[in-house]
Amino acid sequence: MTSRRVLITGAGQGVGRGLALAFAEAGAEVVVNDLHRQRAELVADEIEAAGGAAVPVAFDVCDYEAVVAAVAQAGPVDVLINNAGNAGADGFGGRAMFAETDPADWESFLRVNLYGVLHCTRAVLPAMIANAWGRILTVVSDAGRTGDRGGAVYGAAKAGAAGLTRSVALENGRFNITANNISLGTMRTPLTEPLWAQAAESPQAKEILRNYAIRRPGVPEDVAELALMLAGEGGSWITGQTICVNGGYSFGL
Numbered sequence: 001m002t003s004r005r006v007l008i009t010g011a012g013q014g015v016g017r018g019l020a021l022a023f024a025e026a027g028a029e030v031v032v033n034d035l036h037r038q039r040a041e042l043v044a045d046e047i048e049a050a051g052g053a054a055v056p057v058a059f060d061v062c063d064y065e066a067v068v069a070a071v072a073q074a075g076p077v078d079v080l081i082n083n084a085g086n087a088g089a090d091g092f093g094g095r096a097m098f099a100e101t102d103p104a105d106w107e108s109f110l111r112v113n114l115y116g117v118l119h120c121t122r123a124v125l126p127a128m129i130a131n132a133w134g135r136i137l138t139v140v141s142d143a144g145r146t147g148d149r150g151g152a153v154y155g156a157a158k159a160g161a162a163g164l165t166r167s168v169a170l171e172n173g174r175f176n177i178t179a180n181n182i183s184l185g186t187m188r189t190p191l192t193e194p195l196w197a198q199a200a201e202s203p204q205a206k207e208i209l210r211n212y213a214i215r216r217p218g219v220p221e222d223v224a225e226l227a228l229m230l231a232g233e234g235g236s237w238i239t240g241q242t243i244c245v246n247g248g249y250s251f252g253l
Ligand SMILES: NC(=O)c1ccc[n+]([C@@H]2O[C@H](COP(=O)([O-])OP(=O)(O)OC[C@H]3O[C@@H](n4cnc5c(N)ncnc54)[C@H](O)[C@@H]3O)[C@@H](O)[C@H]2O)c1
Pocket: 009, 010, 011, 012, 013, 014, 015, 016, 033, 034, 035, 036, 039, 059, 060, 061, 062, 082, 083, 084, 085, 086, 087, 112, 116, 139, 140, 141, 142, 184, 185, 186, 187, 188, 189, 190, 191, 192
C-alpha cells in the first residue's frame, strides 16, 4: 500500500478503525473519516503514534456537498472503502418486522447505507479514472444478501449499495478500477456491543450464533487481510464480486 492514499469512511471505531490501522501498517496514507471529528482524530493519532501516516477528516457521508469538498481537500484517492453504516437511528436497537415499520423511519437507513455510498463513490471516481487506477470496497451486510428478519430496510439499503458496486465495476474496469463488496456477518463492534456484552445471558445472542458455523461474532481484524488483498495488485482481476467474511453464516439454518 506504500504510496497509496486510502479514504475509509466511518473509520472512527469498529470495522473502519480496524481497516484504518491495517492499511496504515501496510504503508498507506489513510484519510480517516468519521461523522464525529474526535473519533477520526483519535484513530489518526493512534496511526501516527505507531509510525504511520493519517489525516483525520470529519464529514457526513449523507451530505454530498460535504463529501465533495472533503475529497477535493484530501486530494486524489487511490482506494475508497465505503464503510460508514448505520443499522438504524437507534444503533442495533431499532429492529422491527417490516410490516410494523413506519415509512418515516426508513430514511436514516437509506441515507447512510445507500446514499452515503453513492456520494463517496461518485466523488472519488473522476480522479481514479484520470489516474487510470482505483479500488473501491464497500462494506455491506448479510442482511442485504440473504435477508434479515427485523432488518429489512437496512438490508434493502445494503443490497442497493451492493448493486451499485456491480455497475461501477462494469463501467470502470477499462480504467483499471475494481469495485467489490465485502459482506459481513454479525460483528462485535461498538455498534453491536450491547448485544455481545451480555451474550452469556442473552437468548438473542445464542439464537444468532446458531446460524454461524464458527460460533463467535466477527471482529474487525477478521476483515483486514481480504480488504488489503482486494485493494492491492493481487486484486486487479477481481471485480464486481461480493465476498463474505461471515464465519460461515448460511441462509435458513
Ligand atoms: N456490526 C455488525 O454486526 C455489522 C454486520 C454487517 C455489516 N456491518 C457494516 O459494517 C460497517 C461498519 O460497522 P461497525 O459495526 O464498525 O459500526 P460502528 O457503529 O461501530 O462504527 C461506524 C462508524 O461510522 C460512523 N458513521 C456513522 N454514520 C456516518 C456518517 N453518516 N458519515 C460518516 N461516518 C459515519 C460512526 O460515527 C462510527 O464511528 C457498517 O457499514 C455496517 O453496516 C456491521
